[in-house]
Amino acid sequence: MKPFRLLVSVCLVALTVLLTPAFIAPAAAQASLLNIVKKDNQTEDKAATDQSSDELRRQAEADLDEVRQKLEENAALQPADAAAAADKEERQRLLDIQLYFRNEKLWRLNDLAALKNTASTPVDTLPSVKALGEKPPYSALRVDALRDELDTQQDHLQSLQNSVQMREAEKQFLSERLRKANEEVRLTSDKAAHEKTEANRRNQEIAELKKQAAEVELAASAADQDYLQAQISSVRQRIEEMKHIVARVLPAQALSESNLNEIRNTLRTAQDKASTEVDQVAARHAKRLAERQRLLAASKNGNDASRLAFIDQALRADSMALEGLRTLQLLEQFHADAWEQRILLLAADSTAEVRQSALNALRQIAASLNTKDKKDNRWQQIAINQENLRAIIADLEARTTSLMQGGSAQIAAEKEVLSLYRNALTIYDRIAQLARRINQETARWIGDFTGAENNESALAGLRLNDLWQTAKRVAYSVWNYELFTVEDISQADGQKITISYGITVGKSIGAIFLFGLGYWLFARITKRILALLVERGNVNAQVASVTRRWLMISVSVLLAVSILNLARIPLTVFTFVGGALAIGVGFGTQTIIKNFISGIILLFERKVRVGDIVVIGDVTGTVTNVDLRATTVKAFDGTEALIPNSNVLENQVINWTYSDPRLRREIGLQIEYGAPVRDAANIIMECAQAHGQVLKSPAPEVYFDGFADSGLDIAMTFWIELGAHTNGRRIDSDLRFMIEKRLAAAGINIPFPTRDVNLRAASPLPVTMATAQSAQESKKSDAGQDTDPQKKHDAPAAKAKQR
Structure with missing residues (x-):
């Protein structure tokens, strides 16, 4: 847990360092910006700038x-x-x-x-x-x-x-x-x-x-x-x-009586204007409807058809204009209502309840303008009508231009229809402008008077909303906070052009996220593919593991470079860090770098591979892993040795399975003098041929190796193939069991060591015959001597004299 806690602590410190400028800088800038911008530049700097x-x-x-x-x-x-x-x-x-x-x-x-x-x-x-x-x-x-x-x-x-x-x-x-x-x-x-x-x-x-x-x-x-x-x-x-x-x-704004009169007159004038426009368009619309009915009843000639087409276009334009004007009337009413609520908020004699009610009314007005209810699609329809009007006007302008080039008599009618649609579009533009104005004003007024509320629940909601907005602004500022800037300077047209690459928090987090995602995806893919190769392609599991590890290292490097290029983070940003690491850590990482490079060489040369049986120094065993720093060798007794890659590369290595996994082994034995040597050789050869792990090619061979002191020396050589499931010592034991059994069955003995003892004396040796009684007396005397400590101590000396 200690490394995890240390990592968390480092992350918290780094986050604090990053966030501190984001919070302090805006306040400091706001407090001192006016003083800074009002300071005059130094005379020498200004003169140099002007000269340049x-x-x-x-x-x-x-x-x-x-x-x-x-x-x-x-x-x-x-x-x-x-x-x-x-x-x-x-x-x-x-x-x-x-x-x-x-x-x-x-x-x-x-x-x-x-x-x-x-x-x-x-x-x-x-x-x-x-x-x-x-x-x-x-x-x-x-x-x-x-x-x-x-x-x-x-x-x-x-x-x-x-x-x-x-x-x-x-x-x-x-x-x-x-x-x-x-x-x-x-x-x-x-x-x-x-x-x-x-x-x-x-x-x-x-x-x-x-x-x-x-x-x-x-x-x-x-x-x-x-x-x-x-x-x-x-x-x-x-x-x-x-x-x-x-x-x-x-905080010191107020509305005088003249201001109130001015506001109300302005609002009343706007409402009257909208009502007048509605009446005018409605009257025009009614006249055209009557004319259309009259023309449909008459239907005398072709001119009536062109006139009917014109009236249909005009009626459509008037309908859209009427719809827009009625919406404009509604907005003017909203605007007037919003101003009435603001007047109540600014009135000196307004109570807390009145101000609270006025604020709630302002919020309702703002909500009605920004509704997302699918049933109330009035404002969405306004935007749709605007787009439709623009498309119709563009089509009419193109048609009018073509008619003017052709000299058609319908130009006047087309121009009139175009004018009607343009007037309708103007009405919708006024609607959008007034809606933006009301939204802007209501947002201002609600923000101005939020602190004047006395209703605790409303205050809590407003404060929560303010806190949420502040949190969003802070998060946005932190996300776009520029950690540092990298400049790329190029020469163009005799002057230096500086191109700045800003490295922000968001860009860094995005690059880390993309790297993690790409690494995770490639790890899953390589794991699945190598598992299939091990299962179906007879690929060694250890080889697959080492291959995957090196693939992940290569992909990590490529992925990092690609993401940095995609995020437009130049590699030059790591120049200083790389230099510092090279100076500060270079001497301490000599051995690690040495072993790392040695591991790369071993991987590409493939002199030592996973599964090889090697002798490295005093270690003999099977290579189980070739890692970044060390090679793992599992000895035949089950112990594992971690050998640095540099030692493997620099020292002598005996690889029993480098080019040929076959190994020659030898078993020696003796038979007694007088035994049939040829029959014994045939029996030993049959035992070797009968063993399943003894190779047929090269074939085993039996040699009459010499005449020894106790018997006749016979040697057998045979070949086995080394592998994960091959134990040479076990094969030797199996063959010895088989040979001993077959030789015994054939009556061929394996001799004991024999020695001839020759005694040479100058005179005959004396021989004494002792009776049973004298032997018992001798034992008693020996027992009595043992009970006396002094005699026991002197006994060895006495015996030595007798000798």
């Missing part, structure tokens, strides 16, 4: 003049053949591209210089800020106008940020195209240097122009991105200043 900008513009103007001169020279060329003419057209196209993008670059440089040189307008001088006045209470209408302008600035900032992201992706694409153009220039230059022909020279010139066009386009994109970044900086400064003003005036 002037030099860039002058260089851009010089490059533009050079391209124009090349265009004139190319126009004056007279091609000698069709190939030269094609090359001239290609040069013209590439020079036109250069001219266009050099103009773009110069314009962007001028815009950037103008933006930097133009002093930003102080936010206090804006009309929307001036209209607020200097002292509270502030008009709620003026506060709304300031917040509208703030929303506009935020939308503008989002649009600029999206443009910067597009430019960044474009720069990466253009950098790749520039790389290919440089490669083409190199190839054409080499070819032109080896084969100096006019065609190769023109190809080299075209390749150079393509490279220059790619450089100019990349430089123009970079200049455009610099201009967008400058705009973003300016807009961000303005947004932060406006946010501080809104935060200051928002």
Whole structure:
């Protein structure tokens, strides 16, 4: 459990380090951004920047003049053949591209210089800020106008940020195209240097122009991105200043009597306008219906048919317009109701219950505009009608254009129908705009007055919703938090282009997830395939295990590189980490790296494989595993030895099964002198041939090996095939049992060792005959001597003297 706890602790610390900037940075930025943006740049830095900008513009103007001169020279060329003419057209196209993008670059440089040189307008001088006045209470209408302008600035900032992201992706694409153009220039230059022909020279010139066009386009994109970044900086400064003003005036907003009259008059005017439009369209619709009935009753000539077709189109347009106007009336009523609730919230004499009721009403209005109920599909139908109207208008515009080209008399009718559909589309656009406005206002007002509620349950719900929104924002900021940035610098059109690759938390988590998923899938697939090979393909299980392990290592490397490339995480981000590891861990991992490389060599050379019977040093046994660091050898006594791969590679290794698993063994025995040697040899040969694990080829052989002291030496050699289920010692034992039994049955004895003892003495040896009585007396005397300790101690000496 200790390693697991350590891993959890490290992950928690890393998560804390990652999340701390996400929470602290926004608050610190909000508190100090105004002070930072209001500080003037140092005079020397500004002068250097201005000088650099002037030099860039002058260089851009010089490059533009050079391209124009090349265009004139190319126009004056007279091609000698069709190939030269094609090359001239290609040069013209590439020079036109250069001219266009050099103009773009110069314009962007001028815009950037103008933006930097133009002093930003102080936010206090804006009309929307001036209209607020200097002292509270502030008009709620003026506060709304300031917040509208703030929303506009935020939308503008989002649009600029999206443009910067597009430019960044474009720069990466253009950098790749520039790389290919440089490669083409190199190839054409080499070819032109080896084969100096006019065609190769023109190809080299075209390749150079393509490279220059790619450089100019990349430089123009970079200049455009610099201009967008400058705009973003300016807009961000303005947004932060406006946010501080809104935060200051928002708690002190109020509605005066004149404001109330203005609001109610505006809302009443909008409702009256919608009602008037409904009446006008309804009256027109009724007239056309009457005319249609009259024409259907008359049906005199073909002109009536064209008029009927026109009326049908007009009636359809009026129906859609009427439907939209009635929805617009409903929205105007919602808008008026929402304002009435806000008036109650801002009223000084409103009680807590009144404010709570007003907030609930605002939520109901917001919910009715954002309903997802399938039965109430009013707003979905509005979107469908908008798309239908756009399709109809596009069709009518195309038809009107074709009629105008053909001089048809139906142009006036088609134009009138087109005008009716355009008016209907305008109504639906007004509906969408008003719906967005009501949604925006209700969301603002609910947020402004959420803290004023006294209803505890409602407060809990609102706080929970706020907490959920905050959690989503924090999660989004953490997911997109940029851990670090890798910059790729390339040279284009005489200037350095920097392409940034941001490594975010989300990108890192996604890469880890994809790696884990891919590793898991490949592990399952390889496990299944190798299991089938072991079951049906007679592949050794240990060989399959080692193969799978090395396959997983190779796949892990390939998978990591592929996912990093897919996530656009360059391998250069690991340069520092790799250097630090090489310095800090290099000396400590010499042996591991040495054994690892040795393992790779063993795997590819296949000198020692799983299942081989080897002798390595003092270890003899079967190879059961070739791992990254060590080779496992299982000895015949069951013990397992882990031998470092470097030892296997550097020391002498005896591999009994390297090229041939067959092994020759030998059994020796003796028979007594006088026994039939030839019969004994035949019996021994028959025993070897009868054993199932003795190979028939090479055949066993029996040798009369010599004359020994006790008998006649006979040796038998035979061959066995080494394997997992072959035990040479057991085979030797089986053969000895068989030989002993067959020789005994044939009456051939295996001799005992015999010795002849020869006694040589100068005189005859004395022989004494002892009686039974003298023997008993001798025993008693010996027993008496044993009871005396002194005698027992002196007995060995006495015996020694007698000898």
